[in-house]
Amino acid sequence: MIDVLNNWMLESSQNFNIVVGLTMVLYVGSLLVLFYIGKKFGKPDERTNGIYLKISSCMFTTQLIVSAIFISLVDRNIEYFRQFFILFxxxxxxxxxxxxFRLYRKDFKY
Structure with missing residues (x-):
């Protein structure tokens, strides 16, 4: 799958720009959602610190899994290594x- 996407990006600069653009939209969109939900949780206290720790733990675990998959699946001679890394x-x-969002709905929306 990664080789197919790499070859598709190598075909033209427009394909490369599409991948980079979609990656940045995903990145910025998810950061905005994280900041918005963080504001909805309220001021930092014992309760919100636990919630933030759960979110960070989930993201760290995902980072380890995605990095392991990335290292095991990516060939040495891949052209757009940085773009795939940013996508992950x-x-x-x-x-x-x-x-x-799931924690917010669980804690505040019943």
Whole structure:
């Protein structure tokens, strides 16, 4: 899958720009969701510190899993290593945003 995406990006600069643009949209969107949900949790106290720790733990675990998959699946001679790495970082932030939203609904919306 990664080789197919790498070859597709190598075909033209427009394909490369599409991948980079979508990655940045995912990254910025998930960061905005994380900040918005963080503001909804309220001021830092014992309760919110636990919630933030759960979110950070989930994101760190996802980072370890995604990095292990990335290292095991990516060939040495891949052309766009940085773009894939940033794409996987965006996936980590999406998982964090989804988990934060889930905790928010569980704690505040019943």
């Amino acid at each position: 970082q965006a996936i980590v932030f999406i998982v964090g945003a989804i988990y934060a």
